[in-house]
Amino acid sequence: MKGAPGGALEGLVVGSYCHDVLLRGGRVVGETLGGAAAFVSNVLDAASPREAEPANFVVVSKVGADFAYASAPAPARHPPLLCAAAPTTSFHAQFSDAAASAHAPDRELRRVRACDPIYPADLPDRRFAYGLAVGVAGEVLPETLERMIRLCRAVLVDAQALIRAFDGDGAVRHVALEETPYARLLPRVAFLKASSEEAPYVGVETARRRCCVIVTEGRDGCRLYWDGGESRVAAFPAVQVDPTGAGDSFLAGFAAGLLWGLSATDAALLGNFFGAAAVSHVGVPTFHPKMLQVVRSILEEKAMKCSTPYINGITFTFERSNMHDELHTSLQEAAMFMSEKQDIDPAKSNGDIC
Numbered sequence: 001m002k003g004a005p006g007g008a009l010e011g012l013v014v015g016s017y018c019h020d021v022l023l024r025g026g027r028v029v030g031e032t033l034g035g036a037a038a039f040v041s042n043v044l045d046a047a048s049p050r051e052a053e054p055a056n057f058v059v060v061s062k063v064g065a066d067f068a069y070a071s072a073p074a075p076a077r078h079p080p081l082l083c084a085a086a087p088t089t090s091f092h093a094q095f096s097d098a099a100a101s102a103h104a105p106d107r108e109l110r111r112v113r114a115c116d117p118i119y120p121a122d123l124p125d126r127r128f129a130y131g132l133a134v135g136v137a138g139e140v141l142p143e144t145l146e147r148m149i150r151l152c153r154a155v156l157v158d159a160q161a162l163i164r165a166f167d168g169d170g171a172v173r174h175v176a177l178e179e180t181p182y183a184r185l186l187p188r189v190a191f192l193k194a195s196s197e198e199a200p201y202v203g204v205e206t207a208r209r210r211c212c213v214i215v216t217e218g219r220d221g222c223r224l225y226w227d228g229g230e231s232r233v234a235a236f237p238a239v240q241v242d243p244t245g246a247g248d249s250f251l252a253g254f255a256a257g258l259l260w261g262l263s264a265t266d267a268a269l270l271g272n273f274f275g276a277a278a279v280s281h282v283g284v285p286t287f288h289p290k291m292l293q294v295v296r297s298i299l300e301e302k303a304m305k306c307s308t309p310y311i312n313g314i315t316f317t318f319e320r321s322n323m324h325d326e327l328h329t330s331l332q333e334a335a336m337f338m339s340e341k342q343d344i345d346p347a348k349s350n351g352d353i354c
């Protein structure tokens with residue numbers, strides 16, 4: 001992995017930790033740490049290149065005094081800002097008994113509590129190699145995203161941070177990106193990730209002329225759309241026990257792939273890999289050390305062959321490289337360790353949420 005001129009590949013992750021309550025048939029089947037910041041930190045901690053270690057990124061996240069997971073690995077390593085008066089953001093995810101299809105919504109989300117937004121002044125006043133805007137509850141304000149864009153050489157955005165709206169009872173719905181104040185910022189964003197459910201609200205054909213759009217398609221992997229081309233990237237087999245955090249883990253795996261010097265289409269393999277790892281666990285996964293060791297040695301070998309530079313906000317290679325298929329095959333070996341460790345509280349969960 002080539003180093004950035006004049007310094008480390010420091011990242012900036014903006015979006016809050018939250019409390020997730022998983023329900024099925026009105027019954028609580030799990031209570032976990034959630035929020036994109038938790039899933040993203042977990043993958044960046046696990047998969048970033050050595051030059052970016054130890055955990056060379058800052059998380060700007062807000063929680064209330066009721067935050068229940070301060071000692072969990074991600075918040076302990078990347079502590080949130082404490083809001084004295086506001087509660088921690090909390091979501092109820094209602095799973096249906098019907099098996100979710102690859103593209104249908106697998107759960108109904110309701111925001112039951114919301115912490116304060118993240119303001120531009122909450123961000124550190126220094127430059128970063130890359131930024132991830134990963135709000136879940138409208139906490140990344142347009143002016144905050146704009147400041148991220150000024151501070152970071154390349155910004156990757158999860159569409160869920162931009163297009164979520166909340167009904168009176170907290171039910172999550174989506175609004176058209178074009179009608180939000182975020183739309184004008186798209187030409188200054190490097191990558192915009194949306195799930196297949198969110199993609200119609202993003203307007204892929206318009207958005208791809210402004211930045212590279214990645215649409216994740218659950219167990220079918222993902223597609224990348226840029227101005228002048230597109231690609232499809234195959235998924236990894238996984239036994240899905242809880243889909244929560246798949247998209248967050250995808251985006252962090254993708255960012256880690258770029259940090260390793262992979263092209264966008266190759267980096268999406270690493271995104272798919274960590275998306276599959278996320279669905280194999282309930283809540284934020286603890287990855288099997290052997291899996292991470294295998295992934296790291298694969299990436300170290302592949303990075304030697306990469307001619308594409310690190311995230312620099314100016315040059316990205318989008319197309320698949322000639323080692324794409326080989327990388328997929330090698331990562332499949334590591335994927336065998338995916339469901340080796342399951343963080344399930346037997347008192348609260350039946351071990352299989354969906």
Ligand SMILES: Nc1ncnc2c1ncn2[C@@H]1O[C@H](COP(=O)(O)OP(=O)(O)OP(=O)(O)O)[C@@H](O)[C@H]1O
Nearest residue numbers: 195216217218219221238243245246247272275276
């Ligand atoms: N059942 C699955 N098997 C294998 N890989 C999966 C599966 N579900 C998700 N993934 C991986 O995770 C990525 C993101 O999943 P998905 O498209 O469901 O995102 P999402 O809807 O944003 O997820 P969430 O909102 O649950 O975090 C997919 O592109 C895929 O690579």
Ligand SMILES: O[C@H]1[C@H](O)[C@@H](O)[C@H](O)[C@@H](O)[C@H]1O
Nearest residue numbers: 020034035036091136245248
């Ligand atoms: O923990 C989850 C996760 O971060 C999901 O990506 C998000 O959609 C949910 O709102 C959140 O509760």
